[in-house]
Amino acid sequence: MSFFQSVSLKPGESLNSLIMRKAELNGYGTAHALLADVGMTMKVCYSAEELELLRECFELAEHDLTPVSAGQAPYLGQKAFLRSQCSPVCPQCLADEGVAQEAWSHVLVIACHKHQTELLSQCPQCAEPICLTRRALMHCDCGYEYCHAISEPASAFSAGLSALLENVDAPNRQALPLPLHQLSFEPLLPAFLLMLAKAQGRMSDQLPPKFRFAASSSFEDSVAMVGYLESLLGEWPQRFDDVLEDHLFQGEGVSLAGRIGTWYRELFSTYAAPSFDFLRDRLKAQIAEHFDGRLGVSTRGLMFGADNADSMHWFAAAEAARLLGVAPDILANLVITQQIDGRVHQEGKSRFVAVHRSTLDQIAADRASYLSATEARQRLNVSKNFFERFIQAGGLRRYKRNERPVLVAGEFRVADVDQVIQQLVGSVRKKPRAAQLIGIQDISAKHGISNSKIVGILQDILQGIVQPVGHISSLVGLAGLQFDKVQIAKRVRDNDPDVVLSVSELAKVSGWKAGVIKKWIQGGYLKSIVQTHGKSTRDVIPLSALMQFLLTYCPTAELSKQLKTKTLYLTKAWRPAKIEVIAPPQQSVGGLRGLLVRNADLARAAQLRKPTIRELADQLEESPC
Numbered sequence: 001m002s003f004f005q006s007v008s009l010k011p012g013e014s015l016n017s018l019i020m021r022k023a024e025l026n027g028y029g030t031a032h033a034l035l036a037d038v039g040m041t042m043k044v045c046y047s048a049e050e051l052e053l054l055r056e057c058f059e060l061a062e063h064d065l066t067p068v069s070a071g072q073a074p075y076l077g078q079k080a081f082l083r084s085q086c087s088p089v090c091p092q093c094l095a096d097e098g099v100a101q102e103a104w105s106h107v108l109v110i111a112c113h114k115h116q117t118e119l120l121s122q123c124p125q126c127a128e129p130i131c132l133t134r135r136a137l138m139h140c141d142c143g144y145e146y147c148h149a150i151s152e153p154a155s156a157f158s159a160g161l162s163a164l165l166e167n168v169d170a171p172n173r174q175a176l177p178l179p180l181h182q183l184s185f186e187p188l189l190p191a192f193l194l195m196l197a198k199a200q201g202r203m204s205d206q207l208p209p210k211f212r213f214a215a216s217s218s219f220e221d222s223v224a225m226v227g228y229l230e231s232l233l234g235e236w237p238q239r240f241d242d243v244l245e246d247h248l249f250q251g252e253g254v255s256l257a258g259r260i261g262t263w264y265r266e267l268f269s270t271y272a273a274p275s276f277d278f279l280r281d282r283l284k285a286q287i288a289e290h291f292d293g294r295l296g297v298s299t300r301g302l303m304f305g306a307d308n309a310d311s312m313h314w315f316a317a318a319e320a321a322r323l324l325g326v327a328p329d330i331l332a333n334l335v336i337t338q339q340i341d342g343r344v345h346q347e348g349k350s351r352f353v354a355v356h357r358s359t360l361d362q363i364a365a366d367r368a369s370y371l372s373a374t375e376a377r378q379r380l381n382v383s384k385n386f387f388e389r390f391i392q393a394g395g396l397r398r399y400k401r402n403e404r405p406v407l408v409a410g411e412f413r414v415a416d417v418d419q420v421i422q423q424l425v426g427s428v429r430k431k432p433r434a435a436q437l438i439g440i441q442d443i444s445a446k447h448g449i450s451n452s453k454i455v456g457i458l459q460d461i462l463q464g465i466v467q468p469v470g471h472i473s474s475l476v477g478l479a480g481l482q483f484d485k486v487q488i489a490k491r492v493r494d495n496d497p498d499v500v501l502s503v504s505e506l507a508k509v510s511g512w513k514a515g516v517i518k519k520w521i522q523g524g525y526l527k528s529i530v531q532t533h534g535k536s537t538r539d540v541i542p543l544s545a546l547m548q549f550l551l552t553y554c555p556t557a558e559l560s561k562q563l564k565t566k567t568l569y570l571t572k573a574w575r576p577a578k579i580e581v582i583a584p585p586q587q588s589v590g591g592l593r594g595l596l597v598r599n600a601d602l603a604r605a606a607q608l609r610k611p612t613i614r615e616l617a618d619q620l621e622e623s624p625c
Helices: 015-025 031-037 048-058 091-097 156-166 171-175 189-203 219-233 238-250 256-260 263-268 274-290 297-304 317-324 328-336 357-368 373-380 384-392 414-425 451-462 485-494 503-510 514-523 543-552 556-563 567-577 599-606 613-622
Strands: 314-316 343-347 350-356 437-439 481-484 500-502 529-533 536-542 553-555 596-598
Touching (some): 189 219, 189 238, 219 238, 317 357, 500 543, 543 553, 543 599, 553 599, 556 596
């Protein structure tokens, strides 16, 4: 057969578009009728034998049988991703060029990158779908011309994706993640994108688990797939991070597959090519930071390598316990009872406990801020006997278990030890000319100072009454402090052992409650000495310390009793004078106990009320002559 008019393939035009145009222009009706004569039907992709038959039938040149997919747009040559039913069009392209583009056949192309508009998939007049086997190229069977349709604007992402798959350098490709925007050709890209789209559809509960998307799927399914893809890859990497963070941290399942599905396995196996490293690296970062569930050893090794402890932010209780050096059951119980921050996931009878790295770091920091008795003594650089007497003298506070952070065994704070060292070393005064020097650890019975008086001398040193006169800088801690031996001997002669009262004795004499007295001691307001009797110890209050306490503070309960009022009313009356009410350490329940006020604050407040001249005149008039 011979055609009167020769029609050549235009840039980017599909072969079916060429066949339809040639049949229409030469008066042969539709291409279907002509193809039927040689036993063929229109299809999205033809074999080599079919192409030769088409060439003979339509008198086509060799270059007409070489569409864009065979050269500059290799994605369009992957038959598995070409639509076999619907054949959407761009009305503006039809109006401008009069041809159908080969790129419109790809299942992930839903927009025209030239006009950034959505492709038209059905006739606006009769709502019939635009199919591959339609009778005419430019109009519907109802007579409506597709080029007159008004297209809806498309997102920059969907238009950029179309440009990527057509391998066109269009500005809207910048809406894609940079690695995809710069990608030339990766054979696995369409399958990779569909895998991500399905994963997002399932994570958002909008796709059933066994949803199948293929070349025969509707155009609406293609739109949905690209929409899922945009919600994951659009505005890269913000949307991806938000989606993954939400599912990894807020998900209910313990396993990674339970939180996000199994698609990550394909990402690390089927799609292990370097082209997809950008998404793999982002996924690993999100898992490391936000996944608090169970991550198998093999999966962790696959994602983060053999030495992966430094990469993770969440740890199972057993691993966290190993890093801290404690028993797993102890750590898990602390998380369950909310004494330590963590996450507890329950699946049936199984319970999974996870702890964040920041919590482990905080526990490690808390441990580092406390010292055991041996460590504190070594930091002070003193002997064991001297250390015990130093504690009795009030040189350091020993913190009880309920006063220390969780999992901290040390009884002394590093800050307290360093402070007392700095205080004493910094108080060195000028040495007298004829001074006989004695080291701080030589204040002992060996040098003629009885054990009953050593604690008193140490208290004088801590209070600054006796100051060091020298310091050997080569000796760390307190070991290098030197004192005037004559001054030490004088303090020993002048100061007999101070009278001391136990807490119960002071409570009986004063009428104060023993618990309140202990709070004053704990808060450091009332100085005490720890006496040792065998294996037991008790706090005793020297008479000098009691006098110092009474000269400095006044219990509000005593003032309320004398003024026949309540402490609450009394403290309210003090507010205008800005008198500070001191509260010692309290119990977790119950009202405030043992409140104190400084005597100096009361005296200052008394001076605030001064009579005016008018008030003095009134008083003079009222006075008897």
